[in-house]
Amino acid sequence: MSERRIVDARGSFCPGPLMELIVAMKQMQVGDTLELLSTDVGSAKDVPEWVRKVGHEMEGTEQDPQGTWHLHVRKKK
């Protein structure tokens, strides 16, 4: 059964949301999904860029009324 994880990287300047995502993805199995919470506007761009480059899948990106980005990623390999 595939797992769902939430990684809360709000307020993270260093290592920052993308690094938190990369670390979490390494601990996941193929098929698992992850929701990354980020308050960094750059995440909406750099997370999908990395996800595509490595060959995982973006399942969606939205920003909530409080300004937090929710990025949904599925591990593909």
Place this chain on the structure above:
Amino acid sequence: MRVLVVGGGMGGTIFANNLARRVASELKSGKVRLTMLSASDKHIYQPGWLYVAMGRMTPDELEREQASLLEPGIAFHVDPVETFHLAENHVTTKSGKVHGYDMLVISTGSRPTPQDVPGLTENSVNCYSAENALQYFERLNTFKGGRIVIAVGLPHKCPMIPLEVTFAMYDFVKDRGLLDKTEFYYTYPIGRVHSLENVAKWAAPEFDRLGIRHETLFNIKSVDGEKAVVHSEEGSEVKYDLLVAVPPHRGQEVIEKNGLGKNGWIPTDRYSLHMEGEHGKNVIVLGDTTNLPISKAGSTTHFEAEVAAENVASVIKIGRSVRSYDGKVFCFIEAGKDRATYAMFNYTTPPQPRAPNGAVHAFKMAYNKLYWASARGLL
């Protein structure tokens, strides 16, 4: 109240000394008992290993007897914890002893795990232990020119090390007259040369000015020692003559084995620093072993330890904690052998690093000595 500190490194020591000063009379009267368990009788100032790798310090300068750093009233035992029984409020140690507690503080740090990347251990050097830093220096010392590749695993402690080793090696090679025979090739896991945007904005032009090549979105997948090539998760490959690694890290095995946190990172509340979950009420987590999305650095650990000590003291005195941790981090950035800058930030405010200068470097060199006062809880 029985306070039990597990770990005699930066976090455990600063916490215990700070608390001991705050509750000196309660310790004397026996109202409070403060015990520390560690895996070693030595305290090591790990940031010094960077200088060991460059031949500018020796490992003995970075060590003190742990017992000599502790305030009177702290019972110290070299007897690592093997099992945490959080539901019963006790731990058991390697020697078989049982230590009960009313408040548990865990600061067991992190460990480099280059073995997580195939080929990395055998084919690279790093400055993440005294022994490795000496080997690194040996390799640099016999380096005659070629391509030096810097490769960065995740997560790692001390976020400034990738930049610092690069600038330090640049000066090392320059001083030996080997600059025209050497190519520096810096790689980094995300889309800029450092996680902190403002640091990256300063470092990338600095690399360009010095002729240091850089490739971003490069996560080490494996190292082929025979072909002397590093492969990235993103599909690229780089040839090296000398491979310098910032290895990936995990928390301690004991944390993982006891089910306290995946890969040894304990889920921790970012403000209260209490462990998350049903047993977190009387468990505080400090330093590298938290799962917080902030730098695994001594300064992080130091600021957390101060908050935690103040809170535990106030629980003892007035029955409740008084402070939240705001995510404060302060990192020096050595930008070569004689200049440095720094980055200070918290959960809400990014750093604004200035151009490096000699004064900040001199301050860092002084701090390397002052650290012992800091560990004693005096600074």
